[in-house]
Amino acid sequence: MAKGRKTIEVEKLKRWVNGRLDSPMTSVDGRWELARLLERVLHETDNYKGFGYLDSEYAAGDQARHRFPNGETGVLRDGYDETRRSYR
Numbered sequence: 001m002a003k004g005r006k007t008i009e010v011e012k013l014k015r016w017v018n019g020r021l022d023s024p025m026t027s028v029d030g031r032w033e034l035a036r037l038l039e040r041v042l043h044e045t046d047n048y049k050g051f052g053y054l055d056s057e058y059a060a061g062d063q064a065r066h067r068f069p070n071g072e073t074g075v076l077r078d079g080y081d082e083t084r085r086s087y088r
Contacts, residue, residue, distance in 0.1 A: 010047050014038060018086045022054060031083035038087055049088040057084050 017038040020026045026034070042048040059077030 010041060010045050013041060014087050021083065021085055028083050035083060035085065042087065051085045051087045053080065054084040054086060057081060
């Protein structure tokens with residue numbers, strides 16, 4: 001009897017989670033849980049390269065600048081959703 005595969009490709013998991021974080025069908029609580037799961041996997045496999053917020057969370061105008069984990073800065077809209085992110 002053949003044994004099942006015991007490993008997954010981190011890049012495939014990251015793409016899958018990023019897709020769910022961008023989905024309107026995923027709840028805020030669900031997005032937080034997916035983000036926590038992915039961050040743990042990325043850190044434990046030395047693959048964490050930060051994240052960026054989705055385009056929907058940026059705003060134009062004179063709003064406060066936000067520093068991202070990778071050191072970049074950007075302008076976020078008022079009331080932006082921290083769970084709307086994409087991992088690099």
